[in-house]
Amino acid sequence: MSISTELHNVLSKIIGFFTSGKAKAALTTASELVSVALPIVQEINVLVPNKTVSEVVTAYQKYG
Numbered sequence: 001m002s003i004s005t006e007l008h009n010v011l012s013k014i015i016g017f018f019t020s021g022k023a024k025a026a027l028t029t030a031s032e033l034v035s036v037a038l039p040i041v042q043e044i045n046v047l048v049p050n051k052t053v054s055e056v057v058t059a060y061q062k063y064g
Contacts, residue, residue, distance in 0.1 A: 017023055047063065048055040 043063070044051070044056060044059060047059045
């Protein structure tokens with residue numbers, strides 16, 4: 001099989017995934033989670049100015 005054919009097959013599989021029902025369901029779930037996560041991320045942005053892992057963990061332990 002040529003590289004061109006192999007590349008075409010891989011790209012076809014990738015395109016097939018992104019147009020599948022599973023991908024659409026995953027995108028829907030992700031968009032729903034954004035509305036939950038955004039206020040948390042905004043609060044962390046205020047509480048943890050440098051966003052180091054230890055600062056985020058400390059903020060989570062205090063407010064989580």
